[in-house]
Amino acid sequence: MRIPFRKMHGLGNDFVVIDARETPVAMTTRRAAALADRRTGVGCDQLIVLEPSQAADVRMRIFNNDGGEVEACGNASRAVGLLLGGTNSIETLGGLIRSEAGEDGVTVDMGLPRFGWQEIPLSYAMDTLELPLGWEELENPVGVNVGNPHAVFFVPDADAVELERLGPIIENDAVFPERVNVNVASVVGPDHLRLRVWERGAGLTRACGTGACATAVAAMRRKLTGRKVRVDLPGGPLTIAWPEGGSIEMTGPAALSFEGSFEDADFPA
Numbered sequence: 001m002r003i004p005f006r007k008m009h010g011l012g013n014d015f016v017v018i019d020a021r022e023t024p025v026a027m028t029t030r031r032a033a034a035l036a037d038r039r040t041g042v043g044c045d046q047l048i049v050l051e052p053s054q055a056a057d058v059r060m061r062i063f064n065n066d067g068g069e070v071e072a073c074g075n076a077s078r079a080v081g082l083l084l085g086g087t088n089s090i091e092t093l094g095g096l097i098r099s100e101a102g103e104d105g106v107t108v109d110m111g112l113p114r115f116g117w118q119e120i121p122l123s124y125a126m127d128t129l130e131l132p133l134g135w136e137e138l139e140n141p142v143g144v145n146v147g148n149p150h151a152v153f154f155v156p157d158a159d160a161v162e163l164e165r166l167g168p169i170i171e172n173d174a175v176f177p178e179r180v181n182v183n184v185a186s187v188v189g190p191d192h193l194r195l196r197v198w199e200r201g202a203g204l205t206r207a208c209g210t211g212a213c214a215t216a217v218a219a220m221r222r223k224l225t226g227r228k229v230r231v232d233l234p235g236g237p238l239t240i241a242w243p244e245g246g247s248i249e250m251t252g253p254a255a256l257s258f259e260g261s262f263e264d265a266d267f268p269a
């Protein structure tokens, strides 16, 4: 039996999307990792499985390239929003979010950011606006959870950081019991940030939607920017707005690359 999938992306952060709303598709860590493998599988940063939901229009399950199931993915939320069209509610492990597909891309209401040290989560109590932590030149990040955990470092030049070396060290530090997504950002102007992300379970990606949300919120909390910013990632720009006390709104593109199928038996659950 062959299982159909769509290959989609948001600013080059790419996904295999399996629509299992009508026909269930078993997914495990092992199977997700095998499908996401770029050498021997279909290849993607994240594998997305759409299932029926009791609470929303659709349930979106997110598996990282390493097969781990996680709570949130901003770029995949826009891709799913594009796929569904119009306005939709999407149930994720990180909470209920809302998408609206329009002429200028897809806007997603990503919900409320969380800043409690237990909510990031961290291993022990500390001030999440200025974590007293450092790894070589990367120091004092902001901790924020936007459905998934992020550490945001503000640096003079995000492009100069050796993120492929420092990213995995920080991701796996015991201070982050659920590991962490590592963001390095530079302030370009009062409403403009430059960002690179080492993603938990996926490594360096062309773009990370939740990373852009976390970084924008971190910059706003530190009063480095206004409440609406453009975030430039290697794959292109996202617009992030966070009204005082409200939820985070992310707007940007999403695209369908191709449709294909894989042999069920080649990727055992």
Ligand SMILES: N[C@@H](CCC[C@H](N)C(=O)O)C(=O)O
Pocket (backbone or CB within 6 Å): 013, 045, 046, 064, 070, 071, 072, 073, 074, 075, 076, 148, 149, 181, 199, 200, 201, 202, 205, 207, 208, 209, 210, 211
């Ligand atoms: N690419 C995503 C984030 C995917 C999940 C992340 N790697 C995690 O483990 O939390 C995005 O666009 O947000």
